[in-house]
Amino acid sequence: MDVDDLLSEAGLRALTAAGATDAADPLRAAERLRSQGIAPALAAAALTQVELRRRAAAKFGADAAVMLFTRAGLEQATRAVVASRRAERLRRAGVTSVADLGCGIGADTIAFARAGLRVHAVEADAATARIVEANAAALGLAGVTIEHADATEVEIATDAVFCDPARRTKGGRRVFDPRAYEPPWDFVTALPRNTPRTVLKLAPGIDHDLLPDNAEGEWVSVDGDLVEAAAWCGPLAEVPRRATVITATATHELTGTGREQAPVAAPRRYLHDPDGAVIRAHLVAEFAGAVGGTLADPTIAYTYTDEPARTPFARTYEVLEHLPVALKRLRAALRDLDAGPLTILKRGSALDVEELRRSLRLTGANAATITLTRIAGEPAVLLLRTAADPAAAGG
């Protein structure tokens, strides 16, 4: 089924009809569309779009209802909240035009255009290029030129370049080695040579050594999920490393060199588990400095303080007790606490959490939280409770 079929009058009618069906019963939905005289292939394509639109609402909000998607395009798309922050930062840096190389279904293109930048969007996949064109039209975007081409062959004449290379095989499997990115990694990392104001979107697990020289590395999380790394090259780099933590109500940024070591001391009463963006940006020392904390092990990001520091950069727990590490004694200690439903966290432990849970066979009434970690190089188990828990206040 061609994208243009969905954009035809019959296609738009099929999309409207599909939108009115019950998402929970796809077979009946398909029957209903066919009973309205919609051809089976068009009905199937429309129902797929409606399913993707429903899923896309988490990334695109209300825009999703008028956009078209491919499954892979949606999975790889930047969340609107992240794309719009990036676009605003480029605008503030004085950028007026940007090439979006490998634009996919257009999440970043949309954000750039809405920030008032002229966009030269390039996409190698024909169906995806047609979709980004349809999305730009459906959202009434101005100043967007879309080119169906190989990004390695196009002429770039914009102030800035953005490239979010595909990190999946054609079969949809994730690719972890940047050398398997498309467009190719050599092309991607050479972009700043021709256009110094280049931003690259990369996998959050990227090795810091692979970032272009002198680039700012930014790691971004949304509601606790680490979603991407970005390399801000040339004059766009403001600091060596940045962790950006976005929640429903605010955005918080922590910056630093990414090369500091946090002080190490015995564990204290409050344990802070830093956000993934802080950890991946190598800013645990900066985080510890901000809360006046120390680590209990130089290789573990858990940061301890005497006071329950309020911080958007970590989840905070109160350390109630150090429990025995050996299984039998741990089970006995947890049974003494009448522990039942158990939350098991871990940092720096190779233990299989589910296997441990089964081996503990807890049947008590009290919910409990433990973490499996290391203290000064030795395995440790800590009994925790969240500092936000009112019961923790007096304890």
Ligand SMILES: C[S@@+](CC[C@H](N)C(=O)[O-])C[C@H]1O[C@@H](n2cnc3c(N)ncnc32)[C@H](O)[C@@H]1O
């Ligand atoms: C990760 S996706 C981009 C997602 C986009 N930033 C968004 O948020 O919607 C990468 C895109 O690059 C495209 N691509 C891969 N190699 C390309 C090339 N050599 N030239 C142009 N596009 C390419 C893929 O087809 C894919 O749509």
